[in-house]
Amino acid sequence: MEKLSFKSKRARSIFAITVWTLILTWCVLFLYVLAWGLMTSGKSDMQFTYNKLGFPKPITNKWGVVRDPGKFQFLENYAFVFESMTAPDSHGARVSFFPMLLNTLYYTLAYGLVAVVSPMLCSYIYAKYSKRVRWTKLVWVIMLVNMYVPLSASLAASINLAMQLGTYNNIFTFIWTYCGGFGGCFLIYYAIWKGLSWDYAEAAIIDGANHFTILFRIMFPMTLTVFWVLYITQIIALWSDYQTPMVYLRDYPTLAYGVFVFNSTVNAAGANGLDPTSVTIKLAALFIVATPMFTLFMIFKDKMMGSLTMGGLKG
Amino acid sequence: MNKKHIKLTALLVCAAMAGSMLAACGGGNESSSDLGGLTPDSSITDEQREKHTVLSLGIFNGGVGYEWTKKVAAEFEKEFAEVSFEEGKTGVVVDINPQKDAFSVDGMRSAIKQGIDAEDIYYSCYNVSKDFARDGTSLNITDWVTEDAYKADRTFADWELVNGKVVYTNATSSIQDKMYDVHKEGHYLDESDLTVGAEVLPSGYYSLPFEDSLTGFVYDHDLFEEEGWLIYDGPNGLPKTEEDFFDLLDTIYDANMIPFTYAANDAYDYFSRGLTQAFLAQYEGYENAELDYTYDGEYVFDADTAAIINENEEGALSALVDDGLAEFKPTDGSYKVTITPETAWVLIYQPGKAKYVEFMRRVISTKYIDPATIEGTYTFRDAQKNFVWSWEGLGNQKRIAMLYEGEWWENEARTFFAAAEYGQRDFRFMPLPTFEGQKNHDEQSIGNYSKGVDLFVSSKTKIPEVCRLWLQFAHSEESLETFTMQTGLTRFFDYDLSDAQYNQLTKFAQNVYDIKKTDKTGIVIHTARHLTQNHEFYDAMKMGGFGSDLYSTIDGKEHKKMLVRTFFENPGTTKVNITSEQYINGMYKYYTKAKWDLAYATWQENNADA
Amino acid sequence: MKRTKLKGLQTQAKQENIFCFCILIFFFIQWGIFWLYANLNSIRLAFSYFNTSVDEYLLLPANRFFENFADFFSLLITPRGGEFLLNGAYFHLITSVVCLPISYMVAFIIYKKLPFSGIFKVVLYLPAILSGMVVILLYRHYITALATENGFRGIFTDPSTSRWIVSLYVLFTGIPSGLLVNLGSMSRVPSELIEYGELEGISLWKEFVLITVPMIFPVLQVQCLGLFTGFFTTQGPLFTFYNRNAPDELQTFGYYMFMAVYEGVDGMSKQDMYGFTSAANLSIGLMSIPIVQGTKWLFDKFDPGAEF
CATH class of the missing domain: 1.10.3720.10 (MetI-like)
Incomplete structure (x- = not known):
């Protein structure tokens, strides 16, 4: 079957655009969650506790002491799982x-x-x-x-x-x-x-x-x-x-x-x-x-x- | 990115995964004593096995850990390095096997019976004393427990070899002498416990108490001092009355802090029982609380309670009077009921149980509990972590004032403390407040969670002599001190720490020691009798509760969930709002006389030949 | 010559018979044991109880012969049993009434090769590759983190949100379900028909409704029949989400039966529950006959009868 581009009138119908958008949204959401999961699997426990969604960043306590440097630790985490x-x-x-x-x-x-x-x-x-x-x-x-x-x-x-x-x-x-x-x-x-x-x-x-x-x-x-x-x-x-x-x-x-x-x-x-x-x-x-x-x-x-x-x- | 690149990327990802797998094969874990679910390989080499006798110790790898065992084992090996226990071998090496799931009751029993992967001695997490004695799993160790093995100062006695056997030369006391009376009674099994069919096994000790830990509210004493919350009339300024207690919780809440956290999903089975037992023992008095397990004694129901009983079980009290099982006192309208296995259904009406429900309904409130506990995945580790870290003001975490946990929690939560911090922060147990109507007006107590978990010797051990020496060595003054110094927990044996040793303990461990060993704190511990002293019908019945879990009937449905869990899941802000009154009324409809009679009759039928 | 030919044919027939026998005998025996005997055993268990003194399943005495069935139907008519059924129906309907049509539309759009269809196809198929367990747990951890960061706790355990959030998962993973099968079926629609439709200027929606769906109706029917047989026994994703702690208000009959066999329920040991679950299974099988036949009748009634 030949590809159908959005240049075609048929592809620009409400049905096609709605479903296509639904698919796009679904894929973006799914890939986002997957990426989040992968990123989170490389964080420390403290990172995740206080920064659940974002990239790792330094965590400082109220006295200014850096408790977590905000780095990924994929190797440690995955090695620990294997162990x-x-x-x-x-x-x-x-x-x-x-x-x-x-x-x-x-x-x-x-x-x-x-x-x-x-x-x-x-x-x-x-x-x-x-x-x-x-x-x-x-x-x-x-x-x-x-x-x-x-x-x-x-x-x-x-x-x-x-x-x-x-x-x-x-x-x-x-x-x-x-x-x-x-x-x-x-x-x-x-x-x-x-x-x-x-x-x-x-x-x-x-x-x-x-x-x-x-x-x-x-x-x-x-x-x-x-x-x-x-x-x-x-x-x-x-x-x-x-x-x-x-x-x-x-x-x-x-x-x-x-x-x-x-x-x-x-x-x-x-x-x-x-x-x-x-x-x-x-x-x-x-x-x-x-x-x-x-x-x-x-x-x-x-x-x-x-x-x-x-x-x-x-x- | 073309297809080749995609495939290549996928392979590279796999390779990275394999790389981390190889990294894992490298070193072992340093603090392997804390590995709850992990099982390090045996460190005994084949060469050692050939040269020395191997004593296998199975340690339940929970909050206590097994680092203490290593230290005691090292001393034990040194002590008997020159003694030959087996032909061709000199000395002994101790093989420590820390497990969790493998040391279930069935796991231990089948390992010993089949002789596969069985240990010589087990430090378990269960009360197996009577069952294992009756089915021949555990060894009768009476002679070892009663043999004098310690000097006057309770340290390990001197010894000499007489015909190849270790004989003590200056021993004046035994393991039994170090045991508390409640444990002596609980662990000494007599004929009635050991009648199996037509056979009566020899009376005596078939186990010893391993761990008997406290559970309760652990509060951050530093925080309480900082905030000036130690203003009440209880021990150390802690709340004295129930109203003081809730006043404190409200004060903490108003200070924009979280009054307490606890292990939600994990807590139901473990902690709520400890709390229930402590509450009932404090409110009803120890002997009355024990009726729930022994079904042997008397209880006086006042007129108000009698009215409630008659409302729910019409004519039941009169019937008991007619049967000579109760005495009515017209002057105050009270009934003195003889508690037997047949009449014990009436114990659900002990006022302490209703009071407990009311208390817990107030405690389990979204106002007081850490909101994070509502997550289905919230564990005791999360509770410990949040409690410890909340001090540092990390992220948006509010400060948490208390943690409902057990005596072992600080040892277990080591990894959450910064290196310099462990042992420096001042945590202490808060006893229950006093309650209106409690039998001993002034008493404030803490519960004993474990009701005594046992250590025992395998009946199939091939080295009983070594087991004897281990048991005696491990209960010497110095070994018991080692246990406390390493774990922070205090065992229920007669031993003391020196001032120097005491000062080395963490502040929490000092508090536990003070509660268990001294009168300094003014806190009472109610150590429930050992399970061996429960009536057999208690063990057989499947109605739950009656002193332990308290189920109810809600909206006409039997609600077979523990009270704490029920209230936790219905904190008053969701569509199902269960009040304490509803729960209590439902309790009376759940634990009915008819149900009890049926259960008892069935039990009698099933045990007719026993 | 004729005799030789006949003898040759007979030899060949014999060889074919031997060959077929050699291949099939194992599978007939396997079927006899693992389907026939298994079902007979299941029926026998439905009339049995576990005797602890002999550690065996014995037939129930005459006066209690239908006890397991009675227990099952007693449970069904209680509010709790009713809740099980409603929850099962609820999850089932999400899958069959909501997700199924959407999944067909999604497959259709992919089949029409709209922009990025190739990538979409791969991503949509990923949940099947990564496994249901991985996807569920990833979803659970993410949603919990998202909710917590936004100040909402207990999204999976609070009765006011647990149903929606689990339903959202069912919906989310139901959308790409059966993608490959649907694509495969759609690819068999004759291109001449499509071309004819295009020439006539029909829209994609009309093509979907008037050409594609009728053409793949038998496949749709098989899928729906498969769905409806799970009407009573669906677990939903409950066990993977909650393990043994699924909230009461979400539990389905399938979950209850699985837990009964896995570790026992309501204070009964799992051995005690084997008879009950077998009776329940048998009853459900019989109860689903009219549903399956009814579904089949409905489909046959509305079958456009397109052939190609």
Whole structure:
């Protein structure tokens, strides 16, 4: 689609200008709050207490003594967060930053992978085999049941089930919960498979390839872009997910949960003039957990934003 | 800025983040004793473990910190450096493990039972004495507590090795001799406490008191002197009566200062109980206040109170008389009620409780409280910080005159003081004023928050001999002095500081010491009996309150929030304006006889086999 | 020849069957356990209670069989339960009635590539990248700081302001919601139609209302259905904002149920609440059937039936 400039009469309509202005205002406000948060994460506690909104400035007491020089202290604050951000496991012992990082990496990479691969496989079967292998239509029946039957296991039942299956509080086995083949990516991938010609597969069959070979060496490689987009989207979502580790994986706290706990910390004293309960430190923790995903997004944003649509992906 | 630049910038940001991560890997923290949630790694090397016996101490890492433990441990290691406790090893090293969440009741119990990450001795933040004795978590330490281990001057006795065991040579007193009676009673468990099914465990001590700290209004004495506010008839010119107290608060407010701040969200559970207990003990008298926990005694309701009871529970008092559980005195219309677990519902009508509600309704007012406390994120750290910094006139901060906190607050708030300032400012505890109608007209008291938190020895310790020596060493005169010198807190044991030591304390610590150890201040401390002496039904019941939290019924809804929190959230200026009268009437509708009877019957049913 | 061909086809069919079976069997089992059994388990829990002596969930006795459902409905008809429902409906309506149309309009303007659309698209998508928790906490700290500096305390806890300030957050983050999905749907509208409209001189508003929305109606329907199933169970952003201290006047049923399972409520332990929340979940599922069907019927009734 061609760009529409304000020179065009259509673009100068009340509707367009109103909504465009709303978007502009929204973006400015959001970026402002983000910038404020970043700036504040580099302030000292005293700076923030007595100068919440502005840039750091010297704070002098009533006797003229400079109590705070008014300088940024990003390194100290962020280093302190890395040192002191911990999350309790189910026994109350504190898990420090690096173990949380490892948990997060495993959680996002492994869980994200199965969350994408599982519906990819199911949708492939349905898209390509349902006409020849009639019983595979069951896949669609299950999809409809999932979508339209208004039942969902309560959180309590899910926890109970996880305990029964032995997946509760076990990051290695809890992954089975994410291996659902009928999840959100099913429809997206289904549209992609439908768009791929079966001729490639027929040619491969003639050459003696089996169906596994067709899937993994012919069809799947043609959807790599989509796969990566979905995978990265899953990683981003899982990186920020704190509730699942909080409820199901207490002994494997992730960074997101660590940050959440850290932001709720009210009863930890500080050291070296730094205080984990101060807003500046809490904001530093937020930015620490947000930065990797922000970086990932900025590197892949063209692919992600250009490719992802509902009911179809541009490969 | 093209796309490449954007990507590069994003990567640089990530690199900067990684840089600060590496910076964090560098040094450790100097004042790690103050790290509430942080857990420094063990400093015991493998080589030390091979050569020396390791004594593991689990310290609840709260306001007290554990710097004091390091100092005592250093002396302990020196004392027994040449003694062999295990084959192939000489001397002992003390491994201090400061934790917070890990040392929850369940955390400690499961660590000991499973033998995973368990310590030998725990300095906990809980009253676990009876429970841990009954379920075999804690060790019976009676012999160690009653063994003479101190000289006449209460210092650690001399000793010699007899067949490899440390035997004292000139000891004349024991740990038990140093304990206050209330703690001896509370910590000594007898048969009734230790009957588990058909088994009766040996009576004795299974724990010792660790911390029993005061909580109350901490006032800035320098400010009060400067402003000339010490004009009342109470101790040191502090308010004597309730009206004096509110006159003071109004005076502070009129001087464009903030009367007090407190930890809002954190305070509800901790401080309000201390205040409730102090108030009720002062108003009703200690023994009457204790009825709320023991359900064993008698209470006299005057005619006015009896009328209120009859209004809310028609015929209930007469029924008690008929059952022989109450005595009516026609001359003054009073009822003397025998308090048992079945009749204890009537205690909600103690006048002290209504008076407490009225008092707190006046205290929790937007006029008197630091407006900052209304923030949902306001913590005890913010309260301490604002209180300390308000002295300096920073920003637009109004001066704050008082802080509702515990005895440990100054030690905990060290980081907020400028280097030269710590210990120099004069903070003191203000006792409650006297109230119209209180049993002992002149008494002004401060509450004990912790109701005694325990230290105990793991039943699974492999080095009981070392634990014995540690307990005895740590309760010697010199070790107890070290504790007070380091933390500013005073433990409830019989020990004294020399004048030189006393002068080294901060002014606040001196004030605490004076209150706890001397009669200088004229302030009474009501130390509640140890939880081991509560009636079992108190522990089992889930109605809240009856001497601790005071819930109510508001607008027909059960209001299961602590009183202080309720008033705090409804300070009179928002749309819901709860008066003390409303609250009190609601209280009577919440704690009904019917509810109590049902709870008691259920408890009896569930404990039929016990 | 025919027999050979037939045999070949049969072999191929067999191979396909084996292949499909090998792939799908795992997922059928997974679905059987994690959806079917999970839901059956949830139904069973709805009729169970936690027995502390054996540390297990046992079926309720006959005379108390529906106790959990009774407790749920008793709560619903109390003023407190009513408040939960109203709050849930309130947050829900902000999202569905206010934010949804605005989000579509926003997506439309981005889709029309008005000036700075590229940058807007990236910034609007940032909340999804930074995570809800980060955005909520950033918002909370900023608003508190702003209010404090202007002499206003307790903006999140004062009953006269807490609702508005949380609603503002819901509104703020609801505006860019579903941006990529909406953009993707709009990009599938045939360009010939757009060009035709431009030639006819229709305004952007008319294009939005008469062309774009009808064309993406199925997507809108799916989104709305998804929204309405959360009518009763929405937590709102309460837990992240307030943790366990959400003001009473804001609490939703979803928040209450989450807290019940997370740490117990009203003096009951979380184990004691599992039966109640399962019963509540089941009841809500059944109660939402007419709402979902009603929504579907409404959409079908007003579906312009545009196809492309």
